[in-house]
Amino acid sequence: MxxxxxxxxxxxxxxxxxxxxxxxxxxxxxxxxxxxxxxxxxxxxxxxxxxxxxxxxxxxxxxxxxxxxxxxxxxxxxxxxxxDSEENVLGELKVTTTVGFGTLWLAPRLVKLYEKYPDLKIDLMLEERVLDLPMREADVAIRMKEPSQSDLIRRRLLNIRMRLYATQEYLDHAGTPGSLDDLSTHRLICQKTDQPQVAAGARLVQEIMSRNITSMLTVNNYFGVLQGVLANVGVGVLPDYLAVDHQGLVRVLPEIESGEVPVFLAYPEELRQTRRVAAFRDFVLEEIQAYRRQKSEVVPE
CATH class of the missing domain: 1.10.10.10 (Winged helix-like DNA-binding domain superfamily/Winged helix DNA-binding domain)
Known part of the structure; x- marks a missing residue:
């Protein structure tokens, strides 16, 4: 033919x-x-x-x-x-992840990748929809669950949990809640449970909302929730990885948290030898190791 x-x-x-x-x-x-x-x-x-x-x-x-x-x-x-030559990493790399992880964890760290590979062109696609890697909607994905396709290479990066955070300024003004029931006198900042998000986070929000919360601010992504918390609007439900980069966050009700959410890096088998994919994979793994070291130093469990 x-x-x-x-x-x-x-x-x-x-x-x-x-x-x-x-x-x-x-x-x-x-x-x-x-x-x-x-x-x-x-x-x-x-x-x-x-x-x-x-x-x-x-x-x-x-x-x-x-x-x-x-x-x-x-x-x-x-x-x-x-x-991809032996010496250079260049060209376009399509990366997809969630809005929260992409804006709050990944994007601020990309400067280190560009310093090493200045000719790399990254197309960062932030959305809750899971893009089809075998169909090449994206080259690499960071997902909040293990990919189901069998023809993908996947690597578990870390586990995260959704927890309650506020600023010290807010707590000094509004008081520090001692129990879930005490949250009824505070403003809750969170995503609506019908918004696309990890199931563990939605379940935690449902549990908190059952305590007769009278004042709320709902946002459709964690970036907005974080901005509300940092602006002293109330107590927010946020992923725990933010506590390393935003040390002004104070954990509220330390015994309250969601179940674990696994975070996976995935890419098609056919891109295993592609230098751009390998460079991005190694960069993410290095940043995860650095994050773990910071977390052990500054964020008590």
Whole structure:
């Protein structure tokens, strides 16, 4: 089968338009159309339904697009490994993690990675949705649960817990609660339980809210919760890794915490030898070790 025709077919299927595919491939619409017709004649089948709004894959077209997508992913992986030299780490690396971990732990540390590899281009995608690594929606993920796909390399980084924190200034003004029931006289800052978040954190918030909390500030990510706590708005439910970087946080009700939440680093098997992935993996592992040392020094359990 003609590889060039398959490349053109993949571009058309991905764009859903002969014109847009032609723009991407730097070919005229008529040239793209001729190649698609020739491929359909070779296969003896129709690959697209044509209509006024564009092109829709037929069942046979869907099967071929699935195959060309797998080929494209492997070619991308091979190209990345070829571009990575023995001495240099450069090019784009797509990293995904949650909004909280990405903004509060990972992003502030990336300056160290850039100091070592100044030509690296990181596309940091922060969202609670789990992106599909085998489908190359991202190259590397840091997730708050173990990945389920079998074709991923995964490494457990640490375990975190959600705990209660406030500032000393807030506690001096509002008093220090001695029990969960005492929180009814304080303002609670947290994520709503119906917001995307780790299940252990949602369960802890549900338990606290059952104590007749009268005043609340809810935010849809931990960055917002942290800002509320640091501004002396109330007592916040936050991941414990923040206590190392924000030593102004005072733990409230030390006996109250969520269950453990595992944090995993994961990437596709096919990217194992890619220098950019290896550089990011080693950087994260080094920062985790540094975090553990800091935690043992400044944060009592």
């Amino acid at each position: 003609d590889w060039d025709k398959l490349r053109i077919f993949h571009a058309v299927a991905d764009a859903g338009s002969l014109t847009h595919a032609g723009d991407t491939l730097h070919l005229s619409q008529s040239a793209v159309s001729r190649q698609i017709r020739a491929l359909e004649e070779t296969l003896g089948t129709t690959l697209f339904h044509r209509h006024a709004r564009g092109l829709i894959l037929t069942e046979q077209g869907e099967l071929l697009f699935e195959a060309t997508s797998a080929m494209a992913r492997k070619l991308d992986g091979a190209s990345a490994r070829i571009r």
